[in-house]
Amino acid sequence: MGTKKIVIVGGGAGGLALASKLGRKLGLSAKADVLLIDRSPIHIWKPKLHEVAVGVIDQSIEGLLYRDHGLKNGYRYLRGSLEAVDPDAKTIQLSPLYNDSNELLMGQRTVEYDYLVLALGGVSNSFKTPGAESQCIFLDSLASAEKFHTQLLDGLMLLNETQQRLSIGIVGAGATGVELAAELHHVIESVREFGYQNIAKHHLDIHLVEAAPKILPQLPDRVSGRAQAVLDKIGVHLHLGVQVKEVTKEGFLTQDGTLIPADIKVWAAGVKGPDVFADLTKLPITARNQVEVDACMRVKGHSDIYALGDCAQLILGSGKPVPPRAQAASQMADTLYKNILNRLKGRDEAAFEYRDYGSLVSLSRFSAVGNLMGNLRQGDFFVEGHLARFMYLSLYHRHLASLFGWFSALVYRFAQKLLRWQRPKLKLH
Numbered sequence: 001m002g003t004k005k006i007v008i009v010g011g012g013a014g015g016l017a018l019a020s021k022l023g024r025k026l027g028l029s030a031k032a033d034v035l036l037i038d039r040s041p042i043h044i045w046k047p048k049l050h051e052v053a054v055g056v057i058d059q060s061i062e063g064l065l066y067r068d069h070g071l072k073n074g075y076r077y078l079r080g081s082l083e084a085v086d087p088d089a090k091t092i093q094l095s096p097l098y099n100d101s102n103e104l105l106m107g108q109r110t111v112e113y114d115y116l117v118l119a120l121g122g123v124s125n126s127f128k129t130p131g132a133e134s135q136c137i138f139l140d141s142l143a144s145a146e147k148f149h150t151q152l153l154d155g156l157m158l159l160n161e162t163q164q165r166l167s168i169g170i171v172g173a174g175a176t177g178v179e180l181a182a183e184l185h186h187v188i189e190s191v192r193e194f195g196y197q198n199i200a201k202h203h204l205d206i207h208l209v210e211a212a213p214k215i216l217p218q219l220p221d222r223v224s225g226r227a228q229a230v231l232d233k234i235g236v237h238l239h240l241g242v243q244v245k246e247v248t249k250e251g252f253l254t255q256d257g258t259l260i261p262a263d264i265k266v267w268a269a270g271v272k273g274p275d276v277f278a279d280l281t282k283l284p285i286t287a288r289n290q291v292e293v294d295a296c297m298r299v300k301g302h303s304d305i306y307a308l309g310d311c312a313q314l315i316l317g318s319g320k321p322v323p324p325r326a327q328a329a330s331q332m333a334d335t336l337y338k339n340i341l342n343r344l345k346g347r348d349e350a351a352f353e354y355r356d357y358g359s360l361v362s363l364s365r366f367s368a369v370g371n372l373m374g375n376l377r378q379g380d381f382f383v384e385g386h387l388a389r390f391m392y393l394s395l396y397h398r399h400l401a402s403l404f405g406w407f408s409a410l411v412y413r414f415a416q417k418l419l420r421w422q423r424p425k426l427k428l429h
């Protein structure tokens with residue numbers, strides 16, 4: 001039997017962790033051919049996208065180049081965007097590749113696999129709200145974070161020249177919306193240090209619109225209550241229990257006919273699977289564009305195809321689906337890593353067990369809040385302030401450890417800190 005070809009599509013929180021571990025274990029010693037495909041050449045951990053969007057982190061420092069990383073960690077990297085899967089031929093098809101001037105670089109490509117892992121993540125769900133797709137930025141990819149950054153810089157430039165107000169509206173007060181609102185306030189507080197002398201805090205209006213009666217609706221009342229107190233204090237306008245029925249150039253039109261004005265509009269409500277999944281007619285795709293997997297993360301009816309993270313629908317024993325979270329994608333990558341090794345040795349695969357460690361929400365430098373679960377105590381408990389911030393950052397460190405191993409992750413983080421120390425604290429270009 002020849003060397004098995006393991007193809008992973010999507011190098012995000014789950015896919016890149018899996019590619020790194022399989023690469024180090026099998027790829028470096030040529031026991032398997034591990035190929036990672038991603039549409040982007042750079043990996044940014046998705047929970048940091050809002051920080052890229054506002055310029056608090058610089059992707060040239062925090063971004064990881066798949067090609068370099070793959071060379072050292074035993075996987076090959078191919079830039080491409082999945083457009084079709086043929087489970088009978090055991091091939092996938094990648095879309096044609098264009099350059100920035102929209103010139104064709106490469107036509108469609110076909111890639112063969114022995115085992116395929118779909119790890120394409122999710123996208124924001126506009127629930128078909130009129131105008132949302134055309135007017136809003138969906139903060140779900142590096143490209144969208146960069147688009148927001150450009151609009152923010154244009155807005156700040158105008159604000160500095162004219163002192164007319166700038167209004168930013170965010171639909172969805174889940175973790176993404178709340179973290180973005182807090183981060184934006186931090187930016188407006190800091191821009192004077194960076195030459196925007198004419199801008200004052202009160203020039204920026206941040207509107208956070210949420211259909212549920214509280215922010216962070218998935219989290220315990222104490223966590224959302226505390227986060228709400230922080231947002232109130234920094235002057236974010238909260239519109240709770242408000243449903244957006246249409247998005248126009250001027251802003252968000254609500255069910256009761258009110259217009260919430262917004263120059264920059266962000267849609268951060270709801271998660272669904274990637275749009276391309278709607279075209280994968282040979283696979284079991286749900287109404288929310290996720291692919292159905294069994295307890296061992298095998299796509300139902302296709303034992304050589306696996307899926308993990310936000311693009312997969314795995315129903316737990318409790319009847320609930322695994323939530324779309326970085327910690328879930330990372331745990332799934334760990335289980336799938338063991339399962340693929342077992343499978344190559346002809347052993348049984350284990351069912352995925354989700355461990356909810358709680359949720360932490362960063363409120364920029366103002367703090368973090370969250371609830372932790374686990375062995376420390378029965379049930380969950382509330383954390384905030386420095387401890388919560390420390391635990392929030394440790395999630396990222398754990399992600400880096402899965403990409404590099406603990407020691408190299410520490411060195412990598414130290415190198416990043418040195419580079420950041422040299423550069424301005426805000427990327428305003």
Ligand SMILES: Cc1cc2nc3c(=O)[nH]c(=O)nc-3n(C[C@H](O)[C@H](O)[C@H](O)COP(=O)(O)OP(=O)(O)OC[C@H]3O[C@@H](n4cnc5c(N)ncnc54)[C@H](O)[C@@H]3O)c2cc1C
Pocket residue numbers: 009010011012013014015037038039040045046047048049050080081082083119120121122139140175176274276308309310311324325326327328329360361
């Ligand atoms: C702003 C923000 C803040 C968040 N904060 C938290 C948090 O604090 N805690 C938490 O647990 N979760 C958080 N999340 C959710 C978390 O980021 C996701 O649940 C997690 O990243 C999912 O991991 P994944 O591996 O499934 O996909 P992703 O990490 O989304 O990675 C998907 C990868 O697939 C690639 N891809 C997509 N389509 C294609 C295609 N057609 N072809 C090739 N490649 C493709 C993408 O480029 C990307 O690299 C946050 C999300 C956002 C947007």
